[in-house]
Amino acid sequence: MIKAENISKNYRIGVLGSRTVQEDIRNWWNRKFFLENDPAFQFHQPLKNQIRALKNINFDITHGEVMGFIGRNGAGKSTLLKIISKITLPTTGKIFGKGRTASLLEVGTGFHGDLTGRENIFLNGHIMGMRKKEIERKFDEIVNFSGVERFIDTPVKRYSSGMYVRLAFAVAAHLEPEILIIDEVLAVGDAEFQQKCINKIREVSSQKGKTILFVSHNMQAIRNLCHRAIELKQGEIANMGDPETVIAHYLKTEKKEYLQQNFNDKESAPGNRFIRIKKVELIPQYLNDQLRIDVRTPLRINFEFWNNAEDSGELKVGVHLFNLNGDCIFDINSPKSIFKKGLIEAHCEIPGNFLNDGSYYISILFTRNTTEKIFYFESCLSFDVEDYRETGGWYEKWIGSVRPDFPVVLRRIKD
Amino acid sequence: MEKNSDWEWEIKPEQGWFNLNLNELFLYKDLLLRFVRRNIIASYQQTILGPFWVFIQPLLTTFVYFLIFRKIANLSTDGIPPFLFYMPGSIIWTYFSDSLIATMNTFVYNSNIFSKVYFPRLIAPLSDVLFHTFRSSIQLILFLLIYSFFLISNHNIMPSWVALLLPLLMLLTACFAFGAGLIISVFTAKYRDLDNILQFIVRLFMFATPIVYPISIVPEKYKILFWLNPLTSVIETFRSAFFGHHPIHVQYLLLSVFTVVTILFAGLILFHKYEIKAMDVI
Numbered sequence: 001m002i003k004a005e006n007i008s009k010n011y012r013i014g015v016l017g018s019r020t021v022q023e024d025i026r027n028w029w030n031r032k033f034f035l036e037n038d039p040a041f042q043f044h045q046p047l048k049n050q051i052r053a054l055k056n057i058n059f060d061i062t063h064g065e066v067m068g069f070i071g072r073n074g075a076g077k078s079t080l081l082k083i084i085s086k087i088t089l090p091t092t093g094k095i096f097g098k099g100r101t102a103s104l105l106e107v108g109t110g111f112h113g114d115l116t117g118r119e120n121i122f123l124n125g126h127i128m129g130m131r132k133k134e135i136e137r138k139f140d141e142i143v144n145f146s147g148v149e150r151f152i153d154t155p156v157k158r159y160s161s162g163m164y165v166r167l168a169f170a171v172a173a174h175l176e177p178e179i180l181i182i183d184e185v186l187a188v189g190d191a192e193f194q195q196k197c198i199n200k201i202r203e204v205s206s207q208k209g210k211t212i213l214f215v216s217h218n219m220q221a222i223r224n225l226c227h228r229a230i231e232l233k234q235g236e237i238a239n240m241g242d243p244e245t246v247i248a249h250y251l252k253t254e255k256k257e258y259l260q261q262n263f264n265d266k267e268s269a270p271g272n273r274f275i276r277i278k279k280v281e282l283i284p285q286y287l288n289d290q291l292r293i294d295v296r297t298p299l300r301i302n303f304e305f306w307n308n309a310e311d312s313g314e315l316k317v318g319v320h321l322f323n324l325n326g327d328c329i330f331d332i333n334s335p336k337s338i339f340k341k342g343l344i345e346a347h348c349e350i351p352g353n354f355l356n357d358g359s360y361y362i363s364i365l366f367t368r369n370t371t372e373k374i375f376y377f378e379s380c381l382s383f384d385v386e387d388y389r390e391t392g393g394w395y396e397k398w399i400g401s402v403r404p405d406f407p408v409v410l411r412r413i414k415d
Numbered sequence: 416m417e418k419n420s421d422w423e424w425e426i427k428p429e430q431g432w433f434n435l436n437l438n439e440l441f442l443y444k445d446l447l448l449r450f451v452r453r454n455i456i457a458s459y460q461q462t463i464l465g466p467f468w469v470f471i472q473p474l475l476t477t478f479v480y481f482l483i484f485r486k487i488a489n490l491s492t493d494g495i496p497p498f499l500f501y502m503p504g505s506i507i508w509t510y511f512s513d514s515l516i517a518t519m520n521t522f523v524y525n526s527n528i529f530s531k532v533y534f535p536r537l538i539a540p541l542s543d544v545l546f547h548t549f550r551s552s553i554q555l556i557l558f559l560l561i562y563s564f565f566l567i568s569n570h571n572i573m574p575s576w577v578a579l580l581l582p583l584l585m586l587l588t589a590c591f592a593f594g595a596g597l598i599i600s601v602f603t604a605k606y607r608d609l610d611n612i613l614q615f616i617v618r619l620f621m622f623a624t625p626i627v628y629p630i631s632i633v634p635e636k637y638k639i640l641f642w643l644n645p646l647t648s649v650i651e652t653f654r655s656a657f658f659g660h661h662p663i664h665v666q667y668l669l670l671s672v673f674t675v676v677t678i679l680f681a682g683l684i685l686f687h688k689y690e691i692k693a694m695d696v697i
Contacts (some may be wrong), residue, residue, distance in 0.1 A: 003422075011695065086533040089428055089691045096422040106531045112453050114460040123453060126446035127532050 001065075001211055002084065002179060007057040007093035008235075009079055010050045053079045054235045057093070064209035066201075068216065068226035068243055070250055075232040077215045081105060081183050084213065099178025099211065102129050106183075108168030113157030117148055117167055120156050124171045138174045146170035166193060173200045179211045180204065194218075195396075201225055219247050220387065248291035251384070259283075261380060266306055275366050275375040278304040278343065282362070282381045287352070294386040295403055298352040301381070303364065304345050313372075315339055318365040319348055323358055329401050336370065353405035356398060357387035436687075439535050446534055450542030455549065473509070473554045477502040484627045493629040495658045496572070499565055502558050503653050504626040510551040510585070511592045511646060512617055517543035518596025519613065522604035522693045529694050536690040537683075540600070544593050548585065555581075562657060573659035577652060584649045584656075591645050591675045597682030604693035625650060645671035 054076045061067045069077045082088045084095060085103035110127040111120050121142055125135040135142075143149050146167040148159070156164065182201065198221055205212050205225065216222055222229055222243055229246040231239040239246045260281045263269035269276040284290075285298040293299070301319060314336040321329040332348060361382040366375040387398070440447075459466040480501040484490045492500035518540040522529065525539045566572055603609050624646045625633070633641055641647050648664065648671035655663040 082530075083426065086426060086691070087530060088695055090426065091428060093428070095426040097425070098421065098423045101533075103532060109531045110528050112457060114457050115453060119453070119456070123449045126443075126449050127528065127534060129534070132445045 001063045001098050002059075002061045002213070003096045004057055004059050004084075005094050005096070007054055007080070007083065007090045007095065008052065009054040009076075009083060009088070010052050010091045052235055054083075054090075057237060059230060059237070059240065061211055061213065063099075063211055064205075065228065066205045066212040066214060066226045068214050068222040068229035068246075069232060070216070070219070070222060070229060070247065071232035071238075074234075076235040077232050078105070078183055080232070081181050081213065081215060085181055097179065100129070101179045101181065102175045102177035103181040104128075104172050104175075104183065105181070107165055107172065111156055111164070111168065114155050116155055117143075117146075117152040117159070120167070121171055124168065125174075128172065128175055129177065130175065134176075142170045142174050145173060162193070169193070169197060173197075177210070179213070181213045183215045184217065198225065219251070223247060244291070251292060251386075259381065259383060269306075270377060270380075271305070272375055274307075274309045274368070276306040276308060277377055277380075278306060280362075280364070280377070280380045282383055284383075285352075292386050293383055294388040295355060295357055296352045296388055297385070299350040299355075299383075300347060301349070301362065302345070302347045304343060305366075307339050307341055307344050310341065313338070313369040316367045316370065317346055318367065320363045320365060321350075322361050322363065323401065324360070327401065329355075329360070354402055355385050356400050356403040357385050359384045436535065440537060440541075443534055443538050447538050447542050447545070450538065451545045451549065454542065454546040458546075458550075469550050469553050470557055473502060473505050473557065476505040476509070480505060480627050490628045491632050493631055493654070493658075493661060494571075495654065495661070496565060496569070499558075499562060499572070499657070500629075500654075501627065502561070503555075503657075504650055506551055506554045506558060507584075507588055507646070507650055507653065508621055508624070508626045509554075510547055511588050512621070513550075514544045514547045514589060514592035515596045515599075515617060516614065517547070518593055519599035519603055520610065521596075521600050523607075523610070526694075537686065540593065540596060544589055548589060551585070555585075572657070574657050575655065575659045575663075577663060578656040580652060581656060584653055587645060587671060587675050588649055590679045594675065594679035594682035597686040598678070601685055601689045601693060604689075629654070642667045642670070643674070645675050647671075 057076075057080060059067075069080070071077050079088070081103065082105070083090050084097075085101065085105065087103075087105075108120075108124065110124050112123065115123065121139065122132070122135055126132070143152055146163075146169075148163050148167050151159065151163065156167070159167070201212065201214070202225055204210050212225075214222070214226060226243045228241060229239075229243040230237055231246050231250045239249050260279075261277075262279050263277055266276055266278075269278060271277050280303040281301070283300045283302065284293045285300055287296060290297060307315065315338065316336045317334045318331055319333075320331050323329060334346065334348075359382070361379045363376060363378040364380060365373060366377075368374045459468070462468045464471055477498060481497050484501070485492065485497045517524070521536075521540040521543070529536065529539075562572075566574075599609075599613060603613070621627075623641070624644055625641065630638065630641060630647060630651055642664070648668045651661075651664060652668055655661045
């Protein structure tokens with residue numbers, strides 16, 4: 001178990017070089033011969049030269065608990081793990097722990113290209129803290145897990161990157177510390193490898209009751225493996241608790257989602273002499289107590305616009321859905337109608353169990369008399385659709401631009 | 416709440432000065448040996464001459480010294496056959512210089528693994544020194560073989576009991592290089608430009624040590640300065656060991672031991688204090 005108390009970490013940034021020798025001597029002189037509140041005291045470390053990577057971090061992790069750490073890049077997750085791994089010291093605070101620690105901050109730490117796979121298993125194993133007898137005992141298991149038996153006596157510089165990563169992880173997977181620290185190692189490697197990693201982590205945490213600290217950007221993994229999660233934001237703990245809640249909060253505030261735009265001033269609203277947009281809105285029709293849009297969630301799109309010109313003719317409105325690549329998923333249209341001048345309300349609905357997971361944006365096209373495009377309101381709404389699987393296991397990405405729930409029926413017809 | 420006695424370990428902002436944690440080093444002895452092994456394999460994998468370089472390098476250096484300092488500059492070798500005079504000097508100097516440079520640059524060379532995994536940082540430079548000890552031992556054996564050859568065919572040479580001190584001399588050289596290297600390493604981590612200056616100073620230092628000349632040719636009033644250098648005792652004692660008539664200076668040897676022990680302790684303490692902080696500035 002681990003307890004962190006008031007941990008903070010400052011880094012000094014800026015140019016290091018011969019100037020700092022002077023700076024250091026000056027600081028040392030000042031510290032030795034002046035008191036801090038002496039007006040002559042000049043301690044040249046202005047705060048603007050410092051990055052406060054972590055501020056006031058406090059948490060407790062109990063024995064056998066898996067704690068997930070999420071946050072944007074630069075939030076301080078890796079720094080925190082480095083402190084717990086004794087790679088760097090905190091500026092303030094203390095961390096107390098019980099049990100042997102091992103850190104997986106990188107796959108293949110210490111691997112040397114000229115050495116064979118066999119040699120590197122020992123080298124890497126020792127670096128991570130395993131004893132010689134331990135490695136010997138597990139050697140065959142490690143080689144099997146990695147799948148590189150045939151090449152075990154070839155220098156590692158000849159391995160493909162996939163083999164390299166598999167071997168490295170195989171060693172790491174057989175560590176037996178009481179506390180395991182894992183930093184986004186899963187970002188490396190193909191889907192099959194990632195699956196293996198997750199399975200191994202789950203096995204370690206459930207069977208042997210190890211304490212695990214897990215940093216990842218893979219929300220599905222965090223959701224499935226962790227008992228609790230912490231969101232780090234700009235060096236501070238923004239949220240701590242049940243993974244589902246923490247993830248939802250993180251995604252809602254961090255991802256750029258435009259679910260609504262309002263324009264109250266007719267003159268300055270987007271549009272032209274024909275059309276002025278008053279409001280566009282995407283309302284997810286959440287089921288039960290869902291907190292995010294996922295593949296099951298029906299989506300209702302409402303918008304309001306001013307129809308201005310006398311001669312709008314036959315007005316038709318099209319809603320276009322695009323994925324992040326810019327591929328158009330669909331183009332749905334209202335019937336053609338003639339409207340008098342005024343405020344017009346429109347809505348449509350995308351059913352649940354239709355869209356695949358991913359990021360999307362919506363553009364709205366106004367057409368007159370079938371062919372004449374009068375206004376195209378592009379990228380006015382954007383949203384993300386999360387994955388959802390029945391069983392909660394981790395699978396590869398479900399392919400397809402859409403993911404409709406059309407049943408495929410099988411029936412035996414003959415012996 | 417949990418009492419402090421519930422916890423097994425603690426991480427805090429400052430490392431103490433004196434809790435060197437030497438038993439932790441022992442726990443990592445497997446890693447130490449692996450590093451040495453890795454260095455050995457890597458060293459011959461990347462050279463043209465492979466493992467033979469360990470023999471060729473001292474022979475080549477000795478030959479060059481012979482050519483330049485004996486034949487051309489005509490420096491005295493104190494009555495010792497020139498080849499046998501230059502070879503130990505070259506071996507000891509290479510041992511010292513390689514160990515010193517590897518140790519003082521340990522944060523720079525190992526910044527990759529130091530930033531990713533924890534192990535007692537001392538293991539890294541220690542493995543380099545052990546590696547060089549291994550190589551120099553091989554070179555010394557080569558020297559002993561050549562010496563035996565000369566011994567059989569030349570009656571002017573005679574080893575003395577001082578030859579038994581050979582392991583001590585090696586240890587002294589290693590500890591001097593290691594201790595000084597540790598002290599310097601803390602600075603090279605922070606001030607990168609020191610590296611060039613230091614390598615230059617180390618090269619000059621070779622001429623301040625009686626490697627290619629005997630102490631006897633140094634004017635009396637400067638001799639004491641030379642004796643302050645622990646390596647002077649090492650190399651002169653070495654010569655006393657194998658060339659019996661060569662004078663032995665026990666008092667200077669003891670002085671050297673004292674100097675080296677001080678430097679070693681200073682190095683260990685300083686290194687321990689700053690080993691983790693060094694990674695923040697590398």
